[in-house]
Amino acid sequence: MTALPGPRPSGESDFAALFTPKLVTALREGYTLEKFRADAVAGLTVAIVALPLAMAIAVASGVGPERGLFTAIVAGFLISALGGSRFQIGGPTAAFIVVVFNVVERVGYQGLVLATLMAGVILVVVGFLRLGTYIKYIPYPVVTGFTAGIAVSIGASQLKDALGLDAAMPGDFVAKMETIAGHIGEARPATVAITVLSMALILVLRRFRPHWPGFLIAVVLGSLAVTLLGLDSATIGSRFGGVPSMLPAPTLPAFDLATLRAVTPDALTIALLAGIESLLSAVIADGMTGRRHRSNCELVAQGVANVASAMFGGISATGAIARTATNIRSGARTPVAGMLHAAFLLAFMLVAAPVLAYVPLATLAAILLVVAWNISEIHHIHKIMTTGGNGDRFVLAGTFLLTVGVDLTVGIGFGVVVAAVLFMHRMAESVAIEHHDRLFDEDVADRPGEHEDLAVPPKDVVVYRIRGPFFFGATQQVGSVLERIGDPPRLFALDFSGVPFVDSTAATALQSFAGKAARRGTRVAIAGASTQVRAELERFGVRPPEVSYVADVEAALAE
Structure with a gap:
């Protein structure tokens, strides 16, 4: 592979400098066969991690597992190709589970498609208005509070499949816990065993073999156990009928003014969450590599990716912190790694779609329970509650409780407003x-x-x-x-x-x-x-x- 031309011309405009994708920058620096090999290994590694995770997130969000794969393939490719971060991996993330589930429950999947399209347009506009810089001013206790709230909500959403319950789960956290408590006696022992053993396997591999793909190994062994032993545990095939082996043709949703008004708050929530998580992921990647991302270019890419994901039958997408970190640790050199991760996922779906029908939902629930614990920010919560001021503690606790008990948007709104008032008070006192x-x-x-x-x-x-x-x-x-x-x-x-x-x-x-x-x-x-x-x-x-x-x-x- 020959090296492409070098640095950007000195006469390039500021606009072009701000919104030129990192892919273009990387190719200008010269893309060699050595870099391609490194990107291919990293892309394959991330795809192995993303395959079970994308399906688990989609199932937890109240849609079919294939929609998680569509999102990871379409949005993942575009986020890497157009984004302002060299190492960002995009796709469905656990943070969206509660939001997507509530939208689907209230207005159906077509309403989610419309909300995701609108959120994509909002992100593009926010990016081109260069407002991405301001997202970083969301205070640390607010981010910690709503992240912990999301973790608790994710964990609660997985109890149904983890226990093998047949009861319909409401979207409200309190009602959900009451429903689970009322049907706890109906738990299936085999399903509970699959959940516990899958979680134990993932945690043991993470402790002693951290470089092994623990999620994928758990999915494979769980599928073999359920199939060969005939265990009483629901699978992707028994609930959803399997996974298609091709991407659907792109379509636009039919909608009317009433539906548009109904999903506008959801679109704003999706856009806000996608913007926060993608830029947070990009900042973490910068810290791991010493690089600098282009925040507004990243938001534009997130917007385009969400529009495309909705058109191809996917769900909401953003930058995935854990997968981005895996990409970096696996030796990625350029955004090509993220694009190859999407290509590998497409290849897996084309080849292994019939096999995916045997994946037990209990194993997918186990994966998300581990993910929920990972994103709970327990150590950050402890740090703020023990060393922070009373104002920070109040902001964190209020954001957390409102995120869990009411709504993510309400939680973030409360946290930002109270934190701003406290900041202004401190400034006035100074x-x-x-x-x-x-x-x-x-x-x-x-x-x-x-x-x-x-x-x-x-x-x-x-x-x-x-x-x-x-x-x-x-x-x-x-x-x-x-x-x-x-x-x-x-x-x-x-x-x-x-x-x-x-x-x-x-x-x-x-x-x-x-x-x-x-x-x-x-x-x-x-x-x-x-x-x-x-x-x-x-x-x-x-x-x-x-x-x-x-x-x-x-x-x-x-x-």
Whole structure:
């Protein structure tokens, strides 16, 4: 294989630099036979891991196992081919199980297809608007809380197949647990044995043979046990009739305005979850390899992949953290590894589709129970609950409980809003208002000589220094200090040299104060404001003649 041309031309636009897939970048660097061999080994390794996982996720999501394979093949190929991460592996993930199950239960599979299409379009728009950068600002306790909530929900969703129950499972967590408790006496011993032995096998192999494909080995041995011993345990064939050996033709769902409105919240949830998980996976890959991903390009690829997945009979897709890590550890060099992983999955489906009908659902449930434990973030929860502040603990606990008990979107929304309010409170508390180096001290004018870095101000001059961001959270604190001034001075000087930014609320409050001061005959001078801060203040009316802008406090006193 010959090397392709080298680096990107220097004249390429910023837009092209931001949205050029990593595949193109890798090929420009030169793609050799050695790299292809490494990518092929990694792609095959990931495909072996992804085969049982894709089917398990689809079954847990309330759809047929083939839809998980369609997703892994179509979306997995496109995410690697178009994405902004060199090592990202895409496909169905456990985080989507609860969301997809609830959508299918409420509006059916065609409603899910429409929601996934809409989510794909949303992701493309978000990517091209370059909003991907802001997803990283979701606080750590929120991510930990909703991830743990998803893990608990996944574990609960697998109890039916793990125990071999025939009862219909509701989507609500509490109702689901009540149903399981009411039918626990109907558990099938053979199914429970398959579940326990499959989990034990996976965990033992992970401990002593971590490089062996534990999921696939469990599926093979579980299938042989159920088939050869005639055990009473449901299989893919008994419940779904098997797996097709070809991809379906692409189609678009029929929909009406009512259905569109009904699935819009689901589309937003899918887009949000896909964006968060894909970028989190890309960040982890960067940490493992020292590379840097292109977040907005990655979101565009995720959007295109979800649209294509829905058209080919799949479900929602995103970057898969565990499979991406496996890809890196297996020696992947370029996005070709992810594309080959999809090709290998297609080959497996074409060749082994009849055999997949013998896979026991109990083994797939065992796989997802292990996955749920892996993503539960127990060590992260312990760290936050033992070393974090009360605010972080409250955010984590609230996000977790709402994710499990109500809805993923509600949980994330609660966490982000509360975390933002707590952050603004901390920022407001960090703002210092100094009067001659003493906080909240208005009588320095009566004690001349305390302010050593300035000439001694006259008694009819008041000087304040504000340090920190002057935003709406700090407005009340600053305003209360300003309003405590007694007799109106001749000059009121505000030292803004330590203010990095100001927002509209604070600027409006300052404009109101300056107007009152002017009516009382007090001149207001703003000293040391940066160009950006001054422009923002002037935009909201803090301008002459009510105020004057000077270089520093000394200049204000000299006027």
